[in-house]
Amino acid sequence: MKTCRCNPDLSSAHVTLTSAERETARRSPLLASLSESSETRLLEGARAQSAQAGQIIIQQDEPAEALFIVLEGWVKLYRMAPSGTEAVVAILCDGQSFGETSALCQQSYLTSAAAISPARLLRLDAGHVRRLLHSEPVLATSMLTPAFVHLEQLVIHIEELKARTGVQRVAEFLLTLEARAEGECAEAVALPYSKALIAGQLGMKPETLSRAFARLREHGVQTDATGVRIENADRLRDLVAEEVA
Secondary structure, rough: EEEEEOOEOOOOOOOOOOHHHOOOOOOOOOOOOOOHHHHHHHHOOOEEEEEEOOEEOOOOOOOEEEEEEEEOOOOEEEEEOOOOOOOEOOOOOOOOOOOOHHOOOOOEEEOEEEEOOOOOEEEEEHHHHHHHHHHOOOOHHHHHHHHHHHHHHHHHHHHHHHHHHHHHHHHHHHHHHHHHOOOOOOEEEEOOHHHHHHHHHOOOOOHHHHHHHHHHHHOOOOOOOOOEEOOHHHHHHHHHHHOOO
């Protein structure tokens, strides 16, 4: 993992986004409910940043000086145990945000974040956002929304770990990919990142993931090094819905 940090675009004191990036940012729970004027004030001083694959964006236990919206690419949130073991907390894609709770509460980051593909990010200065909340309390709801979203996702993830088998977790992951690909099951759906990282995200070892993929052949899933072909998504949904004995 590279230890360099992603550098802001210094060509402007203000955020410079393409029209597509601005639309992605507006889909984020941070901005989705804001008026145009509130959005403009919130983005004052924000910066667009690029990160290479493997580049660290924030580090666990460091002071939270900013919050981020993913504009493009994939970002991994993770924690490092004292033993050096990495625990993947979440994998984020465009429109999702991170660092909000720590930044707004003036705490240290609870997780590290690193790009797992070339990525574009929108960096919002924590101090600026906190000052704006004092002057415009209506923004508080917008800031709380991502926290509720993250909590809901965490609860769902814990449920999956405790109430579903490894095969079911992999099936659910593949259904999520299929949905992002707009249901084009006839074509292979590309795996967005490595199988080792998928295993970490799903709370299993790489060899357990391999066995799960092998089991899923019985349910119409064909895999290769980079992608999967789902012959019948309904069969996978039925598998996910089965009660665990």
